[in-house]
Amino acid sequence: MKIRLIPTLLILIVVAVTVRLGFWQRDRAHQKEALHAHITQFGNAPAQTIGAARIALKDIEFHRVRAVGQFMPQQVVYLDNRPYNDQPGFYVVMPFKLRDGGYVLVNRGWLPRNMNERTAIEPYDTPKGEIEVEGIARADASRAYELGKGGSAAHQTIRQNLDVASYATETGLPLQPFVIQQISDDGDKLVRDWPAPTTGVERNYGYMFQWWGMAVAAIVFGLYAARRSAKNAKLTQGKGREGGPGNGQAPHA
Template sequence: MNPPPIAAEQTPASAARPRWLILLAALALMALTARLGWWQLDRAAQKRALQAAIEAQADAPALPATALPADEAEAERQRYRRITLQGQWLPQYTVYLENRQMQGRPGFFVLTPLKLPAGDAVLVQRGWLPRDMLDRTRIAPYRTAEGEVQLEGRIVTWPSRLTALGAEASGAIRQNLDFADEAARVNTALRPFAIAELDQPGNAKDGLLRDWPMPAVDVHKHYGYAAQWFAFCALTAGLYVWFQLIRPRRRQPAAGPD
């Protein structure tokens, strides 16, 4: 009978190889998580710069009516700037965007085109009205001035779209507002942006609420993500030191006396 084969002894080089692989894997994971942490800090810095730009635009002096943007690109450059306008309301084209909140309450955004002296029009987000909880089609009373009016507002984008269930309504109460459809309905040249009207002495008693919030860029979430990635990096380092350095030494038998 042949003797059983003798297992080959593990050389020091082969025994050390897994430790080097574990070290390289730990260093790679630490580098990745640290890089992701710094990337989140960089995103936070970009968001802080964006917030500062928004606040600078909002605090700048009001533009004259002649500076009203002509196209969407120009409106984006002047976004959140205050502007003074003159014109006449076109109340027959007023639209009520439903499911819009203000101060935590559901209601409607009231949007009315303002006919400008040049003959074209711009959509004005005039204010907010509360929703009647018993009858959603009942619009709370408010006042619309006749004749030439002067108002101050902020240049904003076209009203944002909400998720619609089923076909879009076509009456005065809408879920969303399409620019091309609205321009065809008003039957006049319509600027491709909107104006959020601000409170002023002339409209203080028209029954509309205008507590428009400025956009928040949410910088703090990036600091939270960065803290998580740096915690993962520190955890990887701590686990490597414990399992590869401290624990093996603690398990070694103490040397006896000679």
């Protein structure tokens, strides 16, 4: 069977690329599985105390932490479009002044929206004086889809998202580069039934099988095309022999 060079090379390239992409998705899935294991491990470990010393996000994210200090309700931010059990509401994010100096943002919990007036804030309590807060260190207070800057403009109480570094610049507070997702209860009437962190590992495995399926399809198509080409070539050769000299007919003068 005669192999045609260019089609064969194209098929080999497709197979090589799709197989490599499948392995890449598999590696991403393994990385996310390792991250999920770390999240579980960190969440069950003893809480680390947060003080004035700055802690890099990479060294604290997903760890259980505790902080002693007091809330700053005058600089609260409400993150909009945060539903809970299909009910619209806000996340209440508030700066927390640490006893030893420095500040950290705390996502205190979920608050239902006033259904009669969209921007009205339902009542909730804020502990006065020094308290202890315990929670999980997160990169942000959750992110929602936002067109342009949306509600993140400076000096707005209700926003769509809140970037820690931008808020630190806006307020002048030397914030830690993470947010504490509060899990301790201080009787404030806020809901802290936090969604579990999702890694999307199933999606990576799905992509892996899709890429490898494309590789198999390319191989099958290549074999089919090669066989069909060989069959056509054989038929052409057979017809040539039937119509040429030596087939029992005298050649024309």
